[in-house]
Amino acid sequence: MRHIISLLMENESGALSRVAGLFSARGYNIESLTVAPTEDATLSRMTIVTSGSEDVIEQIIKQLNKLVDVVKVLDLNDGKFIERELMLVKVKATGAFREEMKRMCDIFRGRIIDVADGTFTIELTGSGHKLDAFIDSLDKAAILETVRTGASGIGRGDRILKV
Amino acid sequence: MAETSHPHQGSNQITGAEIVIRCLEQEKVKFVFGYPGGAVLHIYDAIYKQDHFKHILVRHEQAAVHAADAYSRATGEVGVALVTSGPGATNAITGIATAYMDSIPMVVISGQVPVAAIGLDAFQEVDMVGVTRPCVKHNFLVKDVKDIASTMKKAFHIARTGRPGPVVVDIPKDITANLAEFAYPSTVEMRSYTPVTKGHSGQIKKAVKLLLEAERPMVYTGGGVVLGNAAELLIGLVQALGLPVTNTLMGLGGYPSTDKQFLGMLGMHGTYEANMAMHECDVLLAVGARFDDRVIGNPDHFYSKARTIIHVDIDPSSISKRVKVHVPIVGDVKSVLAEMNDLVLQEKPQQSPALKAWWKQIDAWRGKKCLNYLNNNGLIKPQYVIEKLWEVTKGDAYVTSDVGQHQMWAAQYYKFDKPRRWINSGGLGTMGVGLPYAMGCQFANPDAQVACITGEGSIQMNIQELSTCKQYHLPIKVILLNNRYLGMVRQWQEFFYENRYSESYMESLPDFVKLAESYGHVGMKIEKPEDVEGALTDAFAMKDRFVFMNFITDQKENVYPMIPNGKGLSEMILAEDL
Numbered sequence A: 001m002r003h004i005i006s007l008l009m010e011n012e013s014g015a016l017s018r019v020a021g022l023f024s025a026r027g028y029n030i031e032s033l034t035v036a037p038t039e040d041a042t043l044s045r046m047t048i049v050t051s052g053s054e055d056v057i058e059q060i061i062k063q064l065n066k067l068v069d070v071v072k073v074l075d076l077n078d079g080k081f082i083e084r085e086l087m088l089v090k091v092k093a094t095g096a097f098r099e100e101m102k103r104m105c106d107i108f109r110g111r112i113i114d115v116a117d118g119t120f121t122i123e124l125t126g127s128g129h130k131l132d133a134f135i136d137s138l139d140k141a142a143i144l145e146t147v148r149t150g151a152s153g154i155g156r157g158d159r160i161l162k163v
Numbered sequence B: 001m002a003e004t005s006h007p008h009q010g011s012n013q014i015t016g017a018e019i020v021i022r023c024l025e026q027e028k029v030k031f032v033f034g035y036p037g038g039a040v041l042h043i044y045d046a047i048y049k050q051d052h053f054k055h056i057l058v059r060h061e062q063a064a065v066h067a068a069d070a071y072s073r074a075t076g077e078v079g080v081a082l083v084t085s086g087p088g089a090t091n092a093i094t095g096i097a098t099a100y101m102d103s104i105p106m107v108v109i110s111g112q113v114p115v116a117a118i119g120l121d122a123f124q125e126v127d128m129v130g131v132t133r134p135c136v137k138h139n140f141l142v143k144d145v146k147d148i149a150s151t152m153k154k155a156f157h158i159a160r161t162g163r164p165g166p167v168v169v170d171i172p173k174d175i176t177a178n179l180a181e182f183a184y185p186s187t188v189e190m191r192s193y194t195p196v197t198k199g200h201s202g203q204i205k206k207a208v209k210l211l212l213e214a215e216r217p218m219v220y221t222g223g224g225v226v227l228g229n230a231a232e233l234l235i236g237l238v239q240a241l242g243l244p245v246t247n248t249l250m251g252l253g254g255y256p257s258t259d260k261q262f263l264g265m266l267g268m269h270g271t272y273e274a275n276m277a278m279h280e281c282d283v284l285l286a287v288g289a290r291f292d293d294r295v296i297g298n299p300d301h302f303y304s305k306a307r308t309i310i311h312v313d314i315d316p317s318s319i320s321k322r323v324k325v326h327v328p329i330v331g332d333v334k335s336v337l338a339e340m341n342d343l344v345l346q347e348k349p350q351q352s353p354a355l356k357a358w359w360k361q362i363d364a365w366r367g368k369k370c371l372n373y374l375n376n377n378g379l380i381k382p383q384y385v386i387e388k389l390w391e392v393t394k395g396d397a398y399v400t401s402d403v404g405q406h407q408m409w410a411a412q413y414y415k416f417d418k419p420r421r422w423i424n425s426g427g428l429g430t431m432g433v434g435l436p437y438a439m440g441c442q443f444a445n446p447d448a449q450v451a452c453i454t455g456e457g458s459i460q461m462n463i464q465e466l467s468t469c470k471q472y473h474l475p476i477k478v479i480l481l482n483n484r485y486l487g488m489v490r491q492w493q494e495f496f497y498e499n500r501y502s503e504s505y506m507e508s509l510p511d512f513v514k515l516a517e518s519y520g521h522v523g524m525k526i527e528k529p530e531d532v533e534g535a536l537t538d539a540f541a542m543k544d545r546f547v548f549m550n551f552i553t554d555q556k557e558n559v560y561p562m563i564p565n566g567k568g569l570s571e572m573i574l575a576e577d578l
Helices: A015-025 A054-066 A096-107 A128-137 B016-026 B038-048 B061-075 B087-101 B128-135 B145-160 B173-177 B201-213 B223-227 B231-241 B272-280 B299-303 B333-347 B353-366 B382-392 B405-413 B434-444 B463-471 B487-496 B512-518 B529-541
Strands: A002-010 A032-037 A043-051 A070-075 A081-092 A111-115 A119-126 A143-148 A152-155 B013-015 B031-034 B054-057 B079-083 B106-112 B138-141 B166-172 B179-181 B217-221 B245-247 B262-265 B283-287 B308-313 B327-330 B398-401 B450-454 B477-482 B522-526 B547-552
Touching: A002 A015, A002 A054, A002 A152, A015 A032, A015 A043, A015 A054, A015 B128, A054 A070, A081 A096, A081 A128, A096 A111, A096 A119, A119 A128, A128 A143, B013 B016, B016 B038, B016 B145, B016 B173, B016 B179, B031 B061, B031 B434, B038 B079, B038 B106, B038 B173, B054 B463, B061 B079, B061 B087, B061 B106, B061 B434, B061 B463, B079 B087, B087 B106, B087 B128, B087 B166, B106 B145, B106 B173, B128 B138, B128 B166, B138 B145, B145 B166, B145 B173, B145 B179, B166 B173, B201 B283, B201 B308, B201 B327, B201 B333, B217 B231, B217 B272, B223 B231, B231 B333, B245 B272, B262 B272, B262 B405, B272 B353, B283 B333, B308 B333, B382 B405, B382 B450, B382 B477, B382 B529, B398 B405, B398 B434, B405 B450, B405 B477, B405 B487, B434 B450, B434 B463, B434 B477, B463 B512, B477 B512, B512 B522, B512 B547, B522 B529, B529 B547
Parallel strands: B031 B054, B031 B079, B079 B106, B106 B166, B138 B166, B217 B245, B217 B283, B245 B262, B283 B308, B308 B327, B398 B450, B450 B477, B477 B547, B522 B547
Antiparallel strands: A002 A043, A002 A070, A032 A043, A081 A119, A081 A143, A081 A152, A111 A119, B013 B179
């Protein structure tokens, strides 16, 4: 099953490689991994999308907790949570395509953030499924380039991951 | 970091190298095992000027780390090794990985190229933090002289607390020359590192109740009991409840081997009675052990019998990793066993008829006498040498081993009654540890008898340390069980590869007697069974000499019992089956 794991870790050099190394050394899957400092500059927050049996997920959580730099780990799937991912898509925008792209972008509540002679760059946020759906709905020949951040997640309501 | 113990006023600046020395002094380190080189020259200069600890010059960095590791295993203190950058650092890796797999507390200090040169492929540069990351508990690269003291404090703290393990501190050369005031923190506070100590009381109560009500209880303990200094408490619990007990390879000595409740070691080369009792029990108490592949064999076979498993371990990730556990107790084994003992004492348990019947069954299994061997072909049997070694040393030696058949025979036939006497590489299975392990033990216990049981394959992997042993007058006794084969490889080839002995025969062996003598030691060659006991007696009578004993043993001897790879605990091959 797909799980989203959030963790807080010391914002120190090498911390990211400890997490990435753990996943590769123990053969765990990583679908995506995002990391950035938090409002407290000494901490980084990481979101890892992984998959595995319940036993494997349990081991992943335990192994992450065992890393000396990791402060807190939360399996978002243990409760209600929100997941968002950012995608930038550069598409062909010539002739009839130009209007079509504008309309698709509006339907998916995206934004055109760069306009050039033959291209638009569209910014789209949502769950991974929504981003997939947008890509699927476009004419493949129109897609010039895509870049996705990987999912970020946060618990709903009073589910808070904080030191 | 909290308040400091030695706040220096004004400009009492010293070099980073001197700070390293002061840190080791604060940690009451008695021995540093190491080898100098360019990146650690400042540190070696500071070592020259101090007399707080003794530096032991080995002949290869791997041996430095193994010796520091054994020093820790024998004493319980944090072992310390010091190596230079690049090749010095990479030579240390096998030693670090060996300690990591057996959870040995150690601090390894490595030199690094100057900060400005890092990443430029400088001479003798290797990314030590990157290279060691998968085989350390934690590691640090110190980039500011002001951080040395706090980093060293953290390194020792992390190494010895929780599930222990090796910690690497990588220090660039310029950092050891820069100046700073020395202030050693008295305490460590790390929000990201707060190991559990006390077990959950409710779970502990549940565990004791299960053990009291069990019809076929069994206790299985590992290295955690030895490392956690919990042997006394284990004995108390096991004897109060009248339970059968087995130890893993790493756990030997955690319970006295000569006691009647001890069933011998379990696992791939464990005894028939220990493996059968593990398989047939209804309640299993596992303490400081991890159900690894060499212990329970195939987990599916293990699941074929229902049993309730209680697992005590300080590392939550050890619990339910290979085998599902019913009553997990995360905590320091010493604290948990103490609590269990208190609860058991209140109960004043009586031996139930079911437990009596269980012991009767166990005694029937014991009747197989699975460790019996034929000793009638005029050749020296390796098992016989170990039995005689046990007699001659009165069961009181520090015994190190290398890896292979001799290691298993040592574990099976030398009956360890005390913890920290059996020093071997269980997890990583590192050939070549035996001699440096013996060095670490002898430095820790200068007056003790130290025996290194080895094979002609393993001993040659760190043979250069014969020179170190001479320099420091270490009266180690090497017990070489020389069968001219990589014995365990040969055994597997005999069993599973139709006797195709691919590259497992050792040709061109040195004359070990002359080799020992060339290093200034005593060499002995023993070829007849009737000479074994006398030779051992003579060797151990030479209390101030290193003696290298080359026992020419039966080439065809195999280790029994054996659970073939992928098979289950009750699927042993016994010597009598063949």
